[in-house]
Amino acid sequence: MSGHEFKRALYEVLEDTGKRRIGARVLRNFLIVLILINIALAVLETVPEIRDILSTHLRLIQLGSGLVFLAEYVMRLYVADLHPPLRRYGPVFSRLRYAIQPDAIIDLIGALPLLFVVFLPNQAVTMVVILRLLRFLKLARYSPALRSLISAVGNERRALLGSSMIICGVILMAATLMYLIEHDDQPEKFRSILHGIYWAITTVTTVGYGDVVPVTNLGKTVGGIVMLMGYGLIALPVGIIASAFAREIHSRDFVVTWSMVARVPLFEDLKATEIAEVAKLLQSLRVRKGGTIAEQGDVADKMYFIADGEVEIRLQHDTVYLGEGSFFGELALINQTPRTAKVVAYKDCQLLVLEAEALKHLMDRDEGLAKKIMDEARDRVAAGKRVLGELAEEELQQSGVFASSENTDQEPELFQGDDSKDEADSEDDMMEEVAGTQKDPAK
Incomplete structure (x- = not known):
């Protein structure tokens, strides 16, 4: 493997792209477990009995974990x-x-933490503990839900800031009123408005x-x-975050769905709005x-x-795995033949799931969309795309199976039902050719 191929393979594993999904999944799970172990050990190490008994083992685990995280950072930078x-x-500015x-x-x-321990072993004890606990933030890279929540909070920062100002205003007003009312009867507990703010915070938060x-x-x-107002005030930012999080999840699901539809060769030449119309037809299963x-x-x-x-x-x-x-x-969606x-x-x-009948109804309503899909289907056949039953060359390539292409003059009949007997008769020969191609890569 050349240096460029190694770098590309490393990139696909680290960023979970390309065909090395198993390696990326193994690395991701390993790092998640390692992060959780480090957080647990950072907490347990503060217990004197555990620290005295397992000090050597804990130090070795922390050193090994630090080397792994440092290597990960260097490789991602590479x-x-x-x-x-x-x-x-370019290579430097990128x-x-x-x-x-x-x-x-x-x-x-x-x-x-590893760098602090190596270069500042005595002066950075507190900093090392804090940084080790901050490794929890690395989980955001591997948790789409957590990233969506952070994004939702960021998108609604102005609304959250406004609700926070309202809560602070109510707290300040309640503290001022309580100071004026209770100062004479409880001079020790309401000595100032600042003491009243403590009471107001515990009351507004219903603690x-x-x-x-x-x-x-x-x-x-x-x-x-103030107690009754507290329920409404606390619910205000919670409602903002909940609605923003729901919108973020819906938006992410739509983008993922849209991108999956756009990858299909049959739809790749459609406009964004047309792909969105196709995506609306999808049903969950x-x-x-x-x-x-x-x-x-x-x-x-x-x-x-x-x-x-x-x-x-x-x-x-x-057997093909996708x-x-x-x-x-x-x-x-083109030739509704029996599945092979x-x-x-x-x-x-x-x-x-995208049903052929639903797509047909959409094409009946939009002649332009129907023409594009039918033209793409004919172009693919004219270009010699290999067909294996209901699977096409692109679908087989997803699993590493390569289907060689041969030119054919046959054009597909969209939504023709079960009348494509000639195609069905040739499917067995095609499967044998593809299977032979996989066994002998030289072909």
Whole structure:
């Protein structure tokens, strides 16, 4: 493997792109476990009994973890110039730009404890403890939900700032009123407005420690009003974050769905609005591990996108595995022939299903869209795209199976039903050719 190939492979594993999904998944799970172990050990090490008994082992684990996080940071910096948005800046400036991104800064924070321990063993004990606990932030890289929550909070920062100002105003007003009302009766507990702010905070947040309470009737009345207002005030930022988080999840799901549809060769030349119309037709389907998605011999009238999980396609001479982000059954939308393979959920799957009938209705309403899809289908056949049952060359390439292309003059008949007998008769020969190609890469 050349240096460039090694760098590309390292980039695909670190950033979870390309075909090295197993390696990327193993690395991701390993780093997540290592981060959680480090956080747990950083907390347990503050217990004197545990620190005295396991001090040597804890030091070795922390040293090894620090080396792993430092190596991860260096490797991510090394492949930074392969990121598509950074390529144009060159090898030096692309790495500098990557280094100031939030993810890179968090990775650096995860590696800093090792550097402090090596160069400042005695002066940086407190800093090392804090930085080790901050490794928790690295989990945001591997948690889409956490990243969506952070993004939602960032998007609603103005609304959250406004609600915070309202809460602070109510607290200040309540503290001032309580100071004026209760100061004469409780001079020790309400010595100033600052002491009143402590009472107001515990009351508005509905904590109510009970160490400072009003004793006058007017004070109790004000206290009751502040308590009731507290429920509404606390619910205000919670509602803002909840609604923003829901919008963020919906937006992310739409973008993921849209991008999956846009990858399909049959739709790749459509406009963004047309792809969005196709994406609206998708229906969600959840299949447990071992469950049958499609039986051999059934009419192939659906296309599937794998949102999560992995499927197993059992061909006559081979078995194909497709994972998250892949699609299959594209040609089912063109020629609704009997399926030549059984499709089973290899793992628990979340699928998005596009039915041929639904797409046909959309094409009937939009003649321009229908023409584009039909032209693309004819162009693909004219270009000699190999067909394996209801699977096309692009679908097989997702799993590493290469189907060689041969020119053919046959044109597809869109939504023709079960009348394509000639294609069905030639499917067995095609499967044998593809299977032979996989066994002998030289062909």
